[in-house]
Amino acid sequence: MGRILGIDHGDVRIGIAMSDETAFLASPLTTVLNGKAAADEIAALVQEHNVETIVIGLPLNMDGSAGPATEKVRRFSKKLASKTDVPIVESDERLTTVTAHYNLREAGLDGKKRKGVVDMAAAQVILQDWLDAQP
Incomplete structure (x- = not known):
């Protein structure tokens, strides 16, 4: 299995997470502003990282x-x-965003710092949940 990209689609920002090469562990990657160029930016990340599957969170x-x-x-x-x-x-x-907020709070990030990374953290939760469910 190759790299898997996870997406947490939000109204303002889109959180992106990426699996390792073994598709075992998800890590936060970046955020993309949700606008006209968002799909193009994500498609470029897919190509750059040789992604073989995209997992998008469905609210x-x-x-x-x-x-x-x-x-x-x-x-x-x-x-x-x-x-x-x-x-x-x-x-x-x-509940992935709730889980992401909890995880970031437990890691010691205050409200302002959490706001900047919660979208990536939510994408990480979405992707890790999906990875864990694979046989």
Whole structure:
């Protein structure tokens, strides 16, 4: 298995995480501003790091149903798919941002410092959860 890229799609920033070469461990990579060039920037990261799969967090409602945020992510996923031939898989991201905030707080980051890295940390949680679920 090669590198896997994880995405936490937000309204302002998109958090990006990357697996190691063995697809065992996820690490935060960067954030991308959510704008017109976001899909192109992520496609460039995919090519630069020889990514073979993209995992995008799907923000489902707590009851598992899809809502407006789910549709927004799916539209972005389609746009990204038009920029790369790497497969994109959806992964349930319920409570990943809460988990990321908790992990960062436990690591001693205060509110202002957490704000700058929480998107990457949430992408890391999404990706690590997906990696852990693979056989």
